[in-house]
Amino acid sequence: MNAYSSSTMIASTVSGMPVRFDRLAGIFTPALLHATPSDTAALLVSPWGFEDMSVRKFYREICEALAGQGISSLRFDLPGTGDSAEAPAEIGLEDWLSAIAAAARETQRLSGASKIILLGHGLGATLALLAGARIDNLSGIALLAPVTSGRIYARETGLWWKMIATDLGLDAGHVETGGLTIAGMTMPEGIAAPIRKLRDTDLTLSRPLPVLAVCRAGRDSDSALADALESAGAPVSRLPYDGFDGLVVNPLISRTPPALVAEIARWVRKMAPVELAATPAGSPLQAPLTGDGYRETGHRFGDGGRLVGTLCQPIGDARGAPVLLVSTSYDRASAWANSGVHIARELARRGIASLRFDAAGIADSPAISGDPAQMLYSQSLDRDVGVALEELKALTGKQVVLAGRCSGGYHAFQAGLAHPQATAGIVVVNSYAFVWDPAKTVEDALKNVARPLGDYSKRAMNPETFRRILRGEVNLKAAGSAIVRGFAAKLYNKIEPALGNLSAGNRLKAEINAAFRTLAERRLPVVLAYGQHDPGLEQSRMVFGSDLSGLGRYENARFVSLGDSDHNVTVPQAQQTVLEQIAKVALEAGAKNR
Structure with a gap:
């Protein structure tokens, strides 16, 4: 059956089609058949590291919303990330920007559209801006919570990783790598070095293009970049980034903001008026x-x-x-x-x-x-x-x-x-x-999972634990309660066998x-x-x-x-x-x- 047939319809959405091109891995989402097609397609540029894991579902939902608006899209993994091929040790920022340009060409080939809109989140938004000059048929760009200072980004990434690592119980030796690291992933130094040097003045458009700025509350840098692009002649639309913290906090409890998904799709549709029906220029079935x-x-x-x-x-x-x-x-x-x-x-x-x-x-x-x-x-x-x-x-x-x-x-x-x-x-x-x-809910189980008592002993002997206590970052009452629950559980385990099937725990063990x-x-x-x-x-x-x-x-x-x-x-x-x-x-x- 044709790749664009209705067999791909699941719950009023379209299942993305895995593609491989230029040693990159991506997901192409064609416009839905019943939607009025556009001659513009969207390319989504991923952020990096832990943030990429958190927004992956969000990106898919944006692509599904775009498909319903008649707009095909491609999201992909940068070289050395996700499902793309491993990156050589000497990879640099130019390689990432070239990959974005290659992905734009693939988006055009797969969709048959003549124009491209870029969308990026976090570092992905910044990379989209930096790569914009390489895409001749670029007709607009959506910037969601862009990174405007590489120095601040590196510092925040390091602090974020330290908090995650502390919760995981990782020792400093597994955190302090000397590089830009988070969630066990280290950015190649050829990319990290120019990212650290990045300043807001580096973020410009080669020509005035429509811009959607999705700005976080309390982050003046988001709106300042939007103001700078507008002063340079770009027509800028603004949206508040409601739900940002709930999205990027952790994939386990991440919540995508559906209202924002709909607003983004509407803006892209507005920037992509119906012109000629896009005719796919190539098959999404790619070589391995x-x-x-x-x-x-x-x-x-x-x-x-x-x-x-x-x-x-x-x-x-x-x-x-x-x-x-x-x-x-x-x-x-x-x-x-x-x-x-x-x-x-x-x-x-x-x-x-x-x-x-x-x-x-x-x-x-x-x-x-x-x-x-x-x-x-x-x-x-x-x-x-x-x-x-x-x-x-x-x-x-x-x-x-x-x-x-x-x-x-x-x-x-x-x-x-x-x-x-x-x-x-x-x-x-x-x-x-x-x-x-x-009898348990997942939420209760996640809240009440008892750490082994040996883990508390290990943490108690860690000097960083004392520093966190002094800074008021440790809830001593909660930690004490958890230790008491641990001892109580051990005591109960000794008497539970005598209770037979009267004990829910015994029934579960059986x-x-x-x-x-x-x-x-x-x-x-x-x-x-x-x-x-x-x-x-x-x-x-x-x-x-x-x-x-x-x-x-x-x-x-x-x-x-x-x-x-x-x-x-x-x-x-x-x-x-x-x-x-x-x-x-x-x-x-x-x-x-x-």
Whole structure:
């Protein structure tokens, strides 16, 4: 069926089409068939690092709104980020700006439009301004919370990372890299150095163009840039950035501002009047992106191609079982610290194929009407992981190893139980749960997860903890309550066995043990990998004992320590351990099934 057919319609939106061009990965979203088409298309320039993870869903929703207005769009990953190819060590800012110009040409080719509007968020807005002179057919630019001072941006990024790292329990050695770093990602110095030197006077347009300035409250620099562009002759429209803080705070609790999405789409439509109906000049079906030992293709699957992912395959002979990398919570499939991409490509170098994907309503896959607003640990995620598992089995003709961290580990475990004919093994990393307690809400669980008591001891001996206490940044009452709850939980665990089925905890433990018995009867390899201070480990100890000796009842299961790592597995040595365990299970499963 034609790529622009109605089969792509999901819940009144259009599923984006993964594309690869110039060693870049992107998502092309064509205008909806029923909309009045425009001869203008939009190119969305991504921010960098943690902010890119937070706004990924926001970008997809903007593209969906534009499609409804008859405007095709492309969003893409800059070189060395997301699903694009690795960047050479000597990459510089010019390479990023050239990539934006290449993406503009691809947008025009795929859409058939003759004009381009740029849209950027944060550093992406700044990069869009810097690249504007390279795009001859540029007809407008939308700037959302642009970076106007590189010095302030670098300082704020560093402070942001320190706050995140403190919450994760990461030591300073994993934070102070000497570079521009956040969430386990470090910007190449050839790009970071000119970014740090960036000043507001560097941000100009080569010619007057319509500008949409979406300005944050209390950020005079946003409106000052809009004033400067207007003084230079650009017609400027302004919108307040309501909901900025709720959007960029964390992908786990991020909330997109729907009113702003609609306003942006209306402005772009106004700047893109109906002229000639755009005729696509090329097919979105692209050649694979190839690198050292791997080749990757964007892959759409599920009903109407509603799920968007990346199939990573070895260039040489395939070995072992393929791996389904199950994403965590609301993270995009490239994952925290881009670890999903790194793991997939390293597995391919070892001959192991993999699929990573976004479930419905997360990052690049459109939402489905009727799915819950809070999708963590939901049946809708179980549904989509099951669909992806069966898809990878059909693509490769082999049973699949499931691997996931945190909530991804939970859904991997559940999919392995529910799909015995498709599953070759399970790797669970830092999971809070194996069977979800229906009496709990996700919000309560996230608020009340008890840290291991050893974690509090570790933090108490950290000099930075004392400095935070003196600065009033630590809620001593809350910390004390958490410690008391931890001791109370340990005491209750000692008397709980005598309560039998009267205890909800005992019933939950029985259900979890029944699940492990089922997997043992199938002789399905199960790996539980945890950092030594991970909160999820405490829950595992409730089931298998404080020393996890109860896991020994299941010969198919083993525990692997990730050492002194954080819950997100930012520490490179822990990431390597996770990779080795996934590869080991995949290769052993492949050898067994030959």
